[in-house]
Amino acid sequence: MELRHIRYFLAVAEELNFTRAAARMGIGQPPLSQQIKDLENEVGVKLFHRIPQGAELTEAGQAFLEKVKGVPDLVQDAVQSAQRAGRGETGTLNLGMTGTAALQPYFTDAIRRFRRSFPDVELTLEEANSVGLINGLMDGRLDVAILRPNATDPEELQKYQLLEEPLVIALPEAWASSDSSMALVTLRDAPLVLTPRKVGITLHDEALRACRDAGFEPVIGQSAPQIASIMSMVAAELGFSLVPASMQQLQVQGVVFRAISGEAPLIGLTLAHRRIGASRITLNFVQLLRQLAPTYASQVEPLEK
Template sequence: MELRHIRYFLAVAREGNFTRAAARIGIGQPPLSQQIRDLETEIGTALFHRVPHGAELTEAGSAFYDVVVQFPDLAERAIRAAQRAGRGEVGSIRVGFTASAAFSPSVPRVFRDFRRAYPGVEMTLEEANSAQLVASLREERLDAVFLRQDAIAGDGIRLHVISSEPMVAVLPAGHPAARHDKISLADLRDDALILTPRAVGPTHFDKVVTACRDAGFEPQLGQIAPQLGSVINFVAAELGFSLVPKPMTQLQANGVAYREIEGNVPIAQLSLAYRSNDISIALRNFVSRTLAAHRKPDIDR
């Protein structure tokens, strides 16, 4: 039994006439009659009484009608559901991001635009440090992550650098260097450097330490902060200074000053990473929209 048999049966049942039913569905009357006979043969009982001016449902035909009347609508709904899934308009996607990535204006914009374009896709967001994000990505607990890491060791991860942002110095507001609009990192050589652990964010850690060395001094590592947000609070407590991506200047805190850096300014790159073997259409749409918004070439790792 095929769906077309159901449609032919319903047309005859509703019209009460083979000729009118044939005209309604766009086939000849003889082929329609043959299809109905084939259906009756398969079921093993007559579905219509042939009467002089048309056709009437038998008792078996009425019982059959009550069950199959919704089949065409169900089939159409199934087709539309499959088409929506095929376009990535339904499903779910789990996206992670670092605290500093959240301050980059493009990241919230990507989330907002994707939700508007694909309202049927459930998006779950999770904030964590870079090491946790990479682990969650590899263990398939997240589908994509925004992080400030230039490379991810191992195969199976695709990495796209989507923006490059200068770092700025964050220092206590009462620090003598804070009187200037721009500062030399060498002016901070005697201050403790506050960072998150290297295991949490190796790229950021290495870039900050390298920037200090390029400025002619070996930084004195001070208080370790669990995350970049804590770095700002520790600076406000006058425990030292740090370097952070410029978008983090949106995080205003009493007792801190953000200042541009003279000379070679270290750059913080924001990257999008996901598993290269992930075939989710929702993920493909998310990546495509993210890259289109930033118009950046991708880097395979």
């Protein structure tokens, strides 16, 4: 049984006249009669009585009508739902981001715009360190993630560099002068508070590199798994840390931020998703972020083709 048979049946059932139904459907009356006959043969019962004024439904036809009258609308809804899903307008987007990315106006703006453009997409957010985000992408728990890139990231991921930001010094308020910047080397004897490398490779390595470029090997202090715990340790005067500049938006009692004198080291933020099997929703989100990036950074370049 084909959908056209249902449509022809409904036209005759509503018009109760084969000629008017044929005109309504844009076909000749004989072909319409043949289509109804084919339908009756398939169902196995008569659906219409032919009468001088046109046609009337049999009891079987009335029962058939009750069951199929909503079929065309149901099919149309299904078609529209499929088309919307194909355009990435419905479904779920599982987005992961680092704690520092969540502080970037760029990403909060992007999420706001995405929600306005695709209000029927369910957006779930997960905050984790970059290693956890990579694992989430690889095991399929996440569709897309905003993270700190590293050369060891799996080749199965497609990555786009979105922006870079300088590292700044986070230090106990009691240690700080009134100057807005300071030479990193002045902290050579102070403990450096870092995330363990296994959970934050990029930030860990860049902090060490910045100290070594400044001419000293840092004294490694307490490790902290999250950026919030780093701030707590700094506030407790357990040492200083080097953090992305976006962290300055946080007001942590006992912690002050200072720019690094001279050319500050930069740390990037990257958008990543699986190369194979990325959903239309994921690609819509990627497109939006890449279009919006020039507003916040000079350019957006793929890290790899």
